[in-house]
Amino acid sequence: MSQSVEQVPAPRLIETLSLSDQVRNLLLEGLTSGRLRAGDRINEAELARTLGISRNPIREAISGLAQRGFLVASPRRGHFMRAFTPQDVNDVFSFRICVEAFAIRQALPLMDAADHDDLRRIVDRMIAAAEQEDLTELRQADIALHRRICELSQNRQTLRAHEGIDTEVQMLVAYVDLDHETPMEAALAHVPIVEAMASGDVASSVAALEHHLQATWARVLDIYDKTGPAPVRLAGAH
Amino acid sequence: MSQSVEQVPAPRLIETLSLSDQVRNLLLEGLTSGRLRAGDRINEAELARTLGISRNPIREAISGLAQRGFLVASPRRGHFMRAFTPQDVNDVFSFRICVEAFAIRQALPLMDAADHDDLRRIVDRMIAAAEQEDLTELRQADIALHRRICELSQNRQTLRAHEGIDTEVQMLVAYVDLDHETPMEAALAHVPIVEAMASGDVASSVAALEHHLQATWARVLDIYDKTGPAPVRLAGAH
DNA sequence: AAGTTGCAGACTGTGGACAGATTAGGCTGC
DNA sequence: GCAGCCTAATCTGTCCACAGTCTGCAACTT
Structure with a gap:
């Protein structure tokens, strides 16, 4: 387990949103606004091309949303918008x-x-x-x-x-x-x-x-x- | 927004845990077992070396845990175990x-x-x-x-x-x-x-x-x- | 004609590398 | 002896490349 011994850093006043964070907010906005509908797949490569960034920040954002239950993951297939019963x-x-x-x-x-x-x-x-x-x-x-x-x-x-x-x-x-x-x-x-x-x-x-x-x-x-x-x-x- | 029109896939019977998922479980175990203590920093590179994998799956796991509030992110500094008041x-x-x-x-x-x-x-x-x-x-x-x-x-x-x-x-x-x-x-x-x-x-x-x-x-x-x-x-x- | 098999394209999961930022330590000056 | 500055090492954030897997289609067999 990786761990080093040091103090918790002081929270910084000026927040610089990383690309991952921006993508996360963008996806959340898509999920809650209705642009993404039940069953829709998130295409990493396409999203990367659209936003003009690499796939990694997108993957991190998607991964977090999936862990929080807002997307469902299907291994080797991708991530999908949840369907509601x-x-x-x-x-x-x-x-x-x-x-x-x-x-x-x-x-x-x-x-x-x-x-x-x-x-x-x-x-x-x-x-x-x-x-x-x-x-x-x-x-x-x-x-x-x-x-x-x-x-x-x-x-x-x-x-x-x-x-x-x-x-x-x-x-x-x-x-x-x-x-x-x-x-x-x-x-x-x-x-x-x-x-x-x-x-x-x-x-x-x-x-x-x-x-x-x-x-x-x-x-x-x-x-x-x-x-x-x-x-x-x-x-x-x- | 990236979205394609198709059905939600059927959940598969054979679950293959990705490296990200395994790292996530490992980190969660570390967080809840006390091996990671308040203020400890997660060193991505060191963890990658220890586990013998690249940094990407580790970053995805860490990112998800941070989104769920179990780790605190400090931009350009890394991720830290939460301190509790x-x-x-x-x-x-x-x-x-x-x-x-x-x-x-x-x-x-x-x-x-x-x-x-x-x-x-x-x-x-x-x-x-x-x-x-x-x-x-x-x-x-x-x-x-x-x-x-x-x-x-x-x-x-x-x-x-x-x-x-x-x-x-x-x-x-x-x-x-x-x-x-x-x-x-x-x-x-x-x-x-x-x-x-x-x-x-x-x-x-x-x-x-x-x-x-x-x-x-x-x-x-x-x-x-x-x-x-x-x-x-x-x-x-x- | 229906079902099966092989192939091609697309996409995810992972590895590796680079630039910028941050931190730590040494050095200089007072 | 101590404060401040400068330099070097470390680490994160990001990008690019490759391999394994899945899907859809076409050709083939029965």
């Missing part, structure tokens, strides 16, 4: 409720008025985005709100777990149309959560969160139940 | 309670008598190991029990999150001496959990789990509070 939807959302409820329980005693205003501002962002039908901004603010709650818990494990969950949720809803809900409804659904948190009551805050997440859960599950066990594209024509 | 201990154990309690809640309605016997057998393993003062086997069985509970929840997200938590816990306790508890006490502490689960009562099962984990939490925290904010080895002599 209805059970995956249930697993993700039930656990998401567990994590975010825990985040609220830990965050509430730590929060001050400024934090509550912060959350309200994010909800205002959502409402403004809904008014302008800016779905991208609406989604961004939605993600930011849930993430902010986890940050306010000041628990790194919670935040880390939520990042994984959040990525999966985005992958789930990336290329499906969540109907049954207008943008404004989606934005307003977050008001009760933030207001309950502002009141300081844990039980009602968690209840409001669960109510909202269960509604989203049902909507996503509805789609995955309809489209079958795994919404996979058909194989290419020949 | 008392807050890390609190974050890990409070979240661990959250996850395992959730696992019990999901698992209980799904379990049958065989599952309960299964858990009892693991506890018996622990007791037998404690009788023979086999601390390695005791630890293995301990890990297996907590993991089994998460598996019984049949929730992949829970299991995945627990794997991360479990790795961190092992890293936390890898090179510290958990005194204040005899092996037999450690083994017997799990009996109430399994028996409460066998009774089918969710509340008492969760209570028993929390009681056990909080005791472990306090013991680990005690050590990290004593040894200072980060139990780092002194820089090497020269």
Whole structure:
């Protein structure tokens, strides 16, 4: 085992993203935006040509995403975008409720008025985005709100777990149309959560969160139940 | 973005672990066994020489572990074993309670008598190991029990999150001496959990789990509070 | 005509090498 | 004796090259 004895280096202030990191972020963006769909293969050489870099940084990025479960590896064949089953939807959302409820329980005693205003501002962002039908901004603010709650818990494990969950949720809803809900409804659904948190009551805050997440859960599950066990594209024509 | 249109391949029956995967497992084993300590640097070239392979598979393994948070990356300097603060201990154990309690809640309605016997057998393993003062086997069985509970929840997200938590816990306790508890006490502490689960009562099962984990939490925290904010080895002599 | 076999292309897994950055140590000056 | 600078060694980040394997297609056999 390779190990040398020295101090942990001080974290540097200026972050220089390596090529691997940039590729990782790019792939994550592709996974969560819907450009990559279930069953899609990541072609290392093609991606290397497109980005004008060698295959190694790409391999490292892909390898990490596979270890985190966002891609599935098939030896000697390559890496593929995950396919989701209805059970995956249930697993993700039930656990998401567990994590975010825990985040609220830990965050509430730590929060001050400024934090509550912060959350309200994010909800205002959502409402403004809904008014302008800016779905991208609406989604961004939605993600930011849930993430902010986890940050306010000041628990790194919670935040880390939520990042994984959040990525999966985005992958789930990336290329499906969540109907049954207008943008404004989606934005307003977050008001009760933030207001309950502002009141300081844990039980009602968690209840409001669960109510909202269960509604989203049902909507996503509805789609995955309809489209079958795994919404996979058909194989290419020949 | 690189993507081709085809089906997700069927999982193959014969698994051939790539060098990257083998190195990843080796490093994980080093992280959780205590051979790698806080602040230790992973020397890619040295590890490559030791294992008789090139640096590429090693880089991929390290990159993945860093993305999962088990190693910290310092650009142009390398990768280092994490240092843990008392807050890390609190974050890990409070979240661990959250996850395992959730696992019990999901698992209980799904379990049958065989599952309960299964858990009892693991506890018996622990007791037998404690009788023979086999601390390695005791630890293995301990890990297996907590993991089994998460598996019984049949929730992949829970299991995945627990794997991360479990790795961190092992890293936390890898090179510290958990005194204040005899092996037999450690083994017997799990009996109430399994028996409460066998009774089918969710509340008492969760209570028993929390009681056990909080005791472990306090013991680990005690050590990290004593040894200072980060139990780092002194820089090497020269 | 259907199934099987051999071949060619493509892609992954791995090895090896180079440039830039960082660190460590020696040297000079005070 | 100590602080600061300079130089050399070490190591990471990246690129390129090669070999083994897999997939798809074509030719062949029955």
